[in-house]
Amino acid sequence: MVVLVDSATPLVELKNVSKSYKLGSVTVEALRGVTCTINEGEYVAIIGPSGSGKSTLMHLIGCLDSPSGGEYNLASESVAELDDFELADIRNRRIGFIFQQFNLLAPMSALRNVELPLLYAGIDKKERRDRATAALARVGLGERSNHKPTELSGGQQQRVAIARALVVNPSLLLADEPTGNLDSVAAREVLEIFDELNKSGRTIVVITHDDEVARHADRIIHIRDGKLQSAS
Secondary structure, three states, X not given: OOOOOOOOOEXXXXXXXXXXXXXXXXXXXXXXXXXXEEEOOOEEEEEOOOOOOHHHHHXXXXXXXXXXXXXXXXXXXXXXXXXXXXHHHHHHHHEEEEEOOOOOOOOOOHHHHHHHHHHHOOOOHHHHHHHHHHHHHHOOOHHHOOOOHHHOOHHHHHHHHHHHHHOOOOOEEEEEOOOOOOOHHHHHHHHHHHHHHHHOOOEEEEEEOOHHHHOOOOEEEEEEOOEEEEEO
């Protein structure tokens, strides 16, 4: 008898995770017993309406916050009870963030913006420059490296943000409404980059309310009222 072994390796593991907030005398249950696994190399969209808990889930997956209960493992490393310093270390080593607002520093060139995570990591100047240049080339902005954000279109700024996320070679790319501020042409270009990155083996999780964005993913996880409704 041949035994088939699932070779998928879990990257994100959430087990009965909850998150609550105190607002005065009221306790808000943002997440309620969330359990899911995202494997290495997957492209997953987490979709839900405003107030569904998807932003809270993103913050937990991205180690920007800690769960109130349950277990969270990232690349087999337990992060549920880490302190702020330890969470920052996990973020720097394992996660590349892409936000709706781009979060680029206006006085700096595209190249300098992409270099920043490497500067914080203590990488020497030559390696920073080489890696940032390669990351910008990968998103099609090699010739725009010396331009400041105000000299770039919205789509180009988001591609700089993608390059900045990639430059640390993270285990996970976590994108929060990455096309929310873009026109349809720029949004399509960004999603095509995600498609290519995933085909090359990169794990991508996109938080969105947009069905069209979610359809690019291999798997869609629906969330409502702090609970996972379905995954396809």
